[in-house]
Amino acid sequence: MNLKTRLVANVLSRGGVVSLPTDTIQGLSCLPYADSLIRLVGLKQRSANKGLILISSDINYFKEYVENVDLLNQIKPTDIPTTYIIKAHKNTPALLLGDHDTVAIRLTNNTLIKELCSMTGSALVSTSANVSGYQVAQSVLKLRVYFKDQLDYIISPVEASTKPSSIINLHTGERLR
Numbered sequence: 363m364n365l366k367t368r369l370v371a372n373v374l375s376r377g378g379v380v381s382l383p384t385d386t387i388q389g390l391s392c393l394p395y396a397d398s399l400i401r402l403v404g405l406k407q408r409s410a411n412k413g414l415i416l417i418s419s420d421i422n423y424f425k426e427y428v429e430n431v432d433l434l435n436q437i438k439p440t441d442i443p444t445t446y447i448i449k450a451h452k453n454t455p456a457l458l459l460g461d462h463d464t465v466a467i468r469l470t471n472n473t474l475i476k477e478l479c480s481m482t483g484s485a486l487v488s489t490s491a492n493v494s495g496y497q498v499a500q501s502v503l504k505l506r507v508y509f510k511d512q513l514d515y516i517i518s519p520v521e522a523s524t525k526p527s528s529i530i531n532l533h534t535g536e537r538l539r
Contacts, residue, residue: 367474370515371481378514379405381491381505384417385472386443386527387498388491388505388519391417393484394427399457402487405509408494413460415445416485417468419476423485424467427454433532437469443527444468447538458487468527474517490526491519 370380379392379402390405392398394416403410416427421434428434429449437446450458450465458465467485470476478486491499492508499505500519529539 366517367477368481370517371478373514374478374482374486379512380515380517381499381509381513382474382478382517383520384475384488385468385470386525388500389488390491390513391478391486391488393482394455394458394487396455396457399455399487402489403457405512406489406492406494408489409460410457411461413462413466414458415466415468415488416458417470417472417475417488418479418485419470419472420479421469423479423483427451427458427465427467427485436532437467439469439471441471443470445527445529446532447529448532466529 373380374393377395377398379390379398381390390402392402416424418424421437424434425431427450429451433448445466445468447464447466450463454465491505499508502516502518505516530537
């Protein structure tokens, strides 16, 4: 693990909001702490009723956020980014859920996410790196235009997919996107 990854993990652990490349698009991330979630939603100028995604390289980091932990065993690592909708545990932060009683989770094999989850001992909150209604930032310059100096750390975007993940309801198997 390099110095940059350690720095980002430290920033996240202190409640910071960062931008980093994920397995799909450039994202904004924080740990699922109330103050961090409020700040993230504010930065995006996003409606609190939409909810957010949790990403991790290990299903164990999702256990405290889901009602039926056994359902997590149905999720297998894949190279195709897939977000699963699953009934949330009653103590899951409301900003993760939005107006839903479910939480969105995505298991990823992304090395950076794996290292950050390991170093922080937590899943990461992830959402696209943009102000609601605008295109996802694909450069540090665009991140600065959108968020000025309000992000605590930026890991530069890399050329990757700009396609969002598939979304599947884990209870019904229904493909939502």
